Amino acid sequence: MNVRAVPTKEIKSILSEHWVDTTRKPYVLNDTAFIPVQDGYPFTHILPDRKRKKRGYQRIGDIIAFHGPKPGPDLIDEVIITYNPRGIIWYKGHTGKMRIPDIEPLYGETGEVTFKEAGIIYRLDPSRIMFSQGNREEKIRVSHMVSKGEQVCDMFAGIGYFTLPLAKAGAEVHAIELNPESVRYLRTNCIENNLESHIRISEGDCRENMKGIYDRIHMGHYNATDFLSLALKHVVSGTVLHVHGIGDITGEIKQILSDSDRQGSCTHRIIKKIGPKKTHTVTDVVIS
Numbered sequence: 375m376n377v378r379a380v381p382t383k384e385i386k387s388i389l390s391e392h393w394v395d396t397t398r399k400p401y402v403l404n405d406t407a408f409i410p411v412q413d414g415y416p417f418t419h420i421l422p423d424r425k426r427k428k429r430g431y432q433r434i435g436d437i438i439a440f441h442g443p444k445p446g447p448d449l450i451d452e453v454i455i456t457y458n459p460r461g462i463i464w465y466k467g468h469t470g471k472m473r474i475p476d477i478e479p480l481y482g483e484t485g486e487v488t489f490k491e492a493g494i495i496y497r498l499d500p501s502r503i504m505f506s507q508g509n510r511e512e513k514i515r516v517s518h519m520v521s522k523g524e525q526v527c528d529m530f531a532g533i534g535y536f537t538l539p540l541a542k543a544g545a546e547v548h549a550i551e552l553n554p555e556s557v558r559y560l561r562t563n564c565i566e567n568n569l570e571s572h573i574r575i576s577e578g579d580c581r582e583n584m585k586g587i588y589d590r591i592h593m594g595h596y597n598a599t600d601f602l603s604l605a606l607k608h609v610v611s612g613t614v615l616h617v618h619g620i621g622d623i624t625g626e627i628k629q630i631l632s633d634s635d636r637q638g639s640c641t642h643r644i645i646k647k648i649g650p651k652k653t654h655t656v657t658d659v660v661i662s
């Protein structure tokens with residue numbers, strides 16, 4: 375598709391020009407809009423035809439990451455033209471309990487990136503550590519639930535995905551993480567965000583590191599229910615748990631509560647779609 379790059383703020387007036395191909399949609403990227411041009415008129419760029427179904431990818435700093443099937447050369451070219459990224463990677467999957475990404479580099483370089491999301495600075499190497507932008511709304515939601523001085527345990531802290539927004543919202547967070555490389559980024563990210571006095575980091579397994587009673591327990595792991603009976607040893611009436619999982623796990627949670635002689639109310643919500651008929655969910659459990 376032949377397009378002309380124009381300033382986005384001029385798009386409204388330009389769309390009525392005679393050279394515009396009105397059968398195709400303009401493509402807008404920040405301050406630049408790419409307007410489809412009719413045959414025979416001058417153009418500044420050629421973009422791949424955009425008729426195909428839109429394929430999702432993440433922008434993690436200046437690296438583009440694809441999930442799902444391997445993208446073809448046309449899509450890779452489109453992404454290069456559109457974003458001029460430092461590198462493009464394809465996440466083939468994750469391995470082991472630390473969810474270490476199995477990636478294939480597709481273009482340019484990979485390596486450490488620093489970026490801001492909802493006012494928090496994150497640093498990580500997306501080719502070595504997972505990052506899910508689909509959890510953005512959930513991070514905002516839970517951080518709005520926090521009261522100042524609340525004692526929170528983040529049992530699967532990673533590089534601080536939830537730890538950092540929770541601490542920024544006023545919580546005192548005990549962040550536990552098994553993967554030493556994630557812990558290294560977690561420490562850096564605490565300093566980058568000036569939150570080191572509100573975050574206590576334990577490097578190791580949450581099964582050996584939880585201490586005392588918490589007001590809130592964050593369980594950001596797809597197999598969180600495997601760790602729920604342990605978490606229930608660190609609650610009192612009023613403690614809130616955010617139990618992540620795949621699909622509706624409220625039945626399983628109620629069974630574990632009952633087996634542990636605990637009672638609580640469960641509210642289940644979908645965070646994102648992760649495959650055909652497969653959803654990443656979170657169930658808020660308020661202990662009574």
Ligand SMILES: C[S@@+](CC[C@H](N)C(=O)[O-])C[C@H]1O[C@@H](n2cnc3c(N)ncnc32)[C@H](O)[C@@H]1O
Pocket residue numbers: 471472473505506509529530531532533535536550551552553556578579580581594595596
């Ligand atoms: C799914 S990732 C983190 C996800 C993050 N909370 C999010 O939703 O984006 C899970 C993290 O838990 C860590 N992990 C896995 N098992 C653990 C355990 N038993 N104790 C502590 N951390 C663990 C992994 O290393 C990984 O960083």
